Amino acid sequence: MPDAAPPPAATPLAPVPRLDAAALVAALRAHTGEEFELVGPLPGGQVGAALVRRPGRREEVLTHWGGASDATWARVARTGALLERARDAGIPAPRYALVARLPERIAVVQERLPGEPPTRVDLALVQEMVAIAGRGAGLLRERRDVPAAELHLLRSGPGFCLHESLAQYDERTRRLLDLVRRIGTGHASRMAGDDLVHLDFHPGNVLVDRTGTVTGVIDWDSVGRGDHRFALVTLRFDLAVPGTGAADRSARAAATRWLDNRIDDLFGASPDGAATLRAYWAHMGLRQVDWAIRHHGPDDVDRWLTVAAARLA
Structure with missing residues (x-):
């Protein structure tokens, strides 16, 4: 990998704004008449969620969807129903407690699941996450309404996977973008399969108890129909983030080796597995490099370019 180029002359595309929790709570109070109290921001996440409390209730999690169109409203309703189906299959997903259609966005108040984000990523956690992802297999066979x-x-996503940021940044990102597009010309634009898929499946979106057992999977805004193996590729990219000490780095390395073998086994078992894995890897490379350009910095851009090259070069 060549040395990082200097910052590009073109201004990168704007980052996704973080949640203004106080403003959203005020709008929710006005809309519902309920006495919502803002407890504080929820730690972690890239865009943000907040903890709120209503009289006589436990703390709940407040998030929002941009826009208030009929299509967005239908997506929110469908997501709530899919979480019910996920729970029935043994996936620890939260319940939607209240959904409010505000003038410019939709507020979602959901159950706060027990547990805390994991402080250590090891083989046991990764194996349990892979098992949870597998519980989504076939769950949407009867839900043809779920796209x-x-x-x-081949085209930018809505707020993520932006092609323009890679085109503007430097020669290395433009080469990756060209490769992503070439892979896209030979692959279907959408995933095949009838699985329920969490499209942002990584340790930051799970909760664990004191024993390290997963108690919750959160951040389901991007749930969709497809191939549950995609969640393993998302997880594999996240494992490229280094640990905070020698023990953590060793644990992550062991988990990474196991997951690489599991990915090879699962995709190698199907005739089109290699091409499918390449398409998923291209998507994740595009997603992570774009996000790093717009939200982080050169070191993160370098990391994700290196991870993308591992299976695309």
């Missing part, structure tokens, strides 16, 4: 997930290999 297949878009891979965005």
